[in-house]
Structure formats: structure tokens, C-alpha cells
Amino acid sequence: QPPNSQTEESCVLKRADCRAKRGAPGFKVAILGAAGGIGQPLAMLMKMNPLVSVLHLYDVVNTPGVTADIGHMDTGAVVRGFLGQPQLENALTGMDLVIIPAGVPRKPGMTRDDLFNINAGIVRTLCEGIAKCCRNAIVNLISNPVNSTVPIAAEVFKKAGTYDPKRLLGVTMLDVVRANTFVAEVLGLHPKEVDVPVVGGHAGVTILPLLSQVKPPSSFTPEETEYLTKRIQDGGTEVVQAKAGAGSATLSMAYAAVKFADACLRGLRGDAGVVECAFVASEVTELPFFATKVRLGRRGAEEVYQLGPLNEYERVGLERAKKELAESIQKGVSFIRK
Numbered sequence: 001q002p003p004n005s006q007t008e009e010s011c012v013l014k015r016a017d018c019r020a021k022r023g024a025p026g027f028k029v030a031i032l033g034a035a036g037g038i039g040q041p042l043a044m045l046m047k048m049n050p051l052v053s054v055l056h057l058y059d060v061v062n063t064p065g066v067t068a069d070i071g072h073m074d075t076g077a078v079v080r081g082f083l084g085q086p087q088l089e090n091a092l093t094g095m096d097l098v099i100i101p102a103g104v105p106r107k108p109g110m111t112r113d114d115l116f117n118i119n120a121g122i123v124r125t126l127c128e129g130i131a132k133c134c135r136n137a138i139v140n141l142i143s144n145p146v147n148s149t150v151p152i153a154a155e156v157f158k159k160a161g162t163y164d165p166k167r168l169l170g171v172t173m174l175d176v177v178r179a180n181t182f183v184a185e186v187l188g189l190h191p192k193e194v195d196v197p198v199v200g201g202h203a204g205v206t207i208l209p210l211l212s213q214v215k216p217p218s219s220f221t222p223e224e225t226e227y228l229t230k231r232i233q234d235g236g237t238e239v240v241q242a243k244a245g246a247g248s249a250t251l252s253m254a255y256a257a258v259k260f261a262d263a264c265l266r267g268l269r270g271d272a273g274v275v276e277c278a279f280v281a282s283e284v285t286e287l288p289f290f291a292t293k294v295r296l297g298r299r300g301a302e303e304v305y306q307l308g309p310l311n312e313y314e315r316v317g318l319e320r321a322k323k324e325l326a327e328s329i330q331k332g333v334s335f336i337r338k
């Protein structure tokens, strides 16, 4: 028999009490799209995160099963499931961090932009819920096309009067994870030793790895630069083709999403020096949104870092990236304003 809600609440209170005594802050996190290919492993990994005290799993299908399954893991977070639009508000109320992997993924031959028509509407509805129920939450937006869904979310929040640019972050962490992996392979290093900034956006040529700024400082031949840049830009398509119709990256994405969410939670806790790349409101270029390194703190992306020195290859890539990004951003903005 599942515990009744009174028992569940007293269990939450007991665990909260326990955490308070240990001096361990616990954050409340919701995953919207929690029953999907990304959502399920993401929910599992967040249940393992010691910074999470309450985990809300929301989807329009299958959340009772996923919640029962993940709820049996003997880690600290209390898990609750929410199914369908009528339960969205309960899923969101009181949340500190909302992670959104809801929407359809790519099939072979599709670009991320082909997903716009379906995912734009889904993101709008979910962000309207956030504006109403947890306006101060940090939002990690994964649903593609990120280059357009982040501007959509910003417009929804503006309309509702709740927009705080620091709290809205498009997740580009998978591009960084891939870049670290591929660059480490070329350099013969462990990926953990490598740090590759990836700027711009999250689609094709808008994904711009800055190989001239790799840590540890490294030099690459023109062939290596071309190979690495293309492989990082096409990493998603590599997975879409290998899965041959069964979806896009889910497991590496869940890993990347948790890496990013954990950084956001450490920022919320007040840790110093938490820096990751994300697609955010920005003044680094003439575009209103751009991905660069940001410093995460109690209020979200508290500092947006400049690009730093680029080489000629990167300068050319940047111009190409900005052209496509400008169109994707405008498409997102017009979707709400029209």
C-alpha cells in the first residue's frame, strides 16, 4: 500500500528536521517531462543528489510508475509524482529549481528547429505555471530548440511580470561534456583534467567550442581544430543517427543536466567560484541571449563572463553562429509576441 499523504508529509517533515540538525540545506527540485528519455535517468540521478530534499516528477504520462520506482531508492530526497496539466501547479509550488526536458526529440534528418512547432507551445504552458507558482525558482531549460525556447520562456515571464534574467538558464552543458570528452581523446588526457569553453548557442554552427582557451593550455593542428569543432557541433546528430529513429541523446544529456543542476544548487547554497557555460540573457555580443561561462550564485547566473581572446578560426565561427542565433532568438520572441 502506498503511504497516505499524511504519512508522507510527516515523513517529509522528519527528514527536513534531520537535515536541519545536520546543517545540510535541502533544495526542492521539479522535473517537467520526468517520464521521458532524459527525464527518467535525470530523475534517478537527482534522487541521488544529497543537495535535493524534495523531488517532484511531472509529466503528462507515466509519472506514477516512474515515481514509485525511483521512490524506492534509499537516498534522502522525498519523491512525489504529478500527472497531467491539472497537477502542474501542485508540482511547481515551493520549488527552488525547475528542470525542463519536456517535449519531442529529433528523429534522423530533423534539425532542432524542426521541433519548434510542438515544443514552443509546451514550454510556454510550463513557464506560465512557473510564473504563477514558483516565480523565484531557477529554471534549467533543456527542451529544444534551446536557442528559441529560452527567448520564449523569457517572453512568458515578462508578460507575467516575473522575469529575472539571472534565473533563466538554457542548458548547453552537453556540448561542454562532449567537448571535454573529444578533446581529452585527442590530447590523451582524462576528461576530468580538461576544460573546454563552449559558447554561442545549442544547435549546429551556433555551438562554438573555444579550443584556443582549452585548459590545460594546448595547441591543435588545423586538421584537429576542424575535426574537433565539427564533431562537437554534430555530436547530437551522431547520437540521433546511431539511435536510428529511437530518439536523441538521453543518457549523456541526463548526466549533463545533473552536472549543471548540481552546479546551480551549489550556487544557491552560496558556494564560491561555481562557473559553468549556459545560454542566458547576455550583453557579451549584440544578441539578447548568448552562451558563455557564467558564475552561479544564490540569485542564479550572477555574472556573465566575456568571451576572452579568440583566434581567427573562432572569429569566423562566431560571426556564423551569431547570424543563425539572431534568427532563432527572433523566432522564439515572435512566437509569444505575435
Ligand code: NAI
Binding pocket: 032, 033, 034, 035, 036, 037, 038, 039, 058, 059, 060, 061, 101, 102, 103, 104, 105, 106, 115, 119, 122, 125, 126, 141, 142, 143, 144, 145, 146, 171, 172, 173, 174, 175, 202, 247, 248, 249, 250, 253
Ligand atoms: P522524450 O520524448 O523521450 O520525452 C519527453 C517527455 O516530455 C515525454 O515523457 C512526454 O510525455 C513529456 N511531455 C510532452 N509534453 C509535455 C507537457 N506538456 N508537459 C510535461 N511533459 C510533457 O524526449 P527526450 O529524449 O527526453 O527529449 C526531451 C527534449 O530534450 C527534446 O526537446 C530534445 O530535443 C531535448 N534535448 C535537449 C538537449 C540539450 O542539450 N539541451 C540534448 C538532448 C535532447
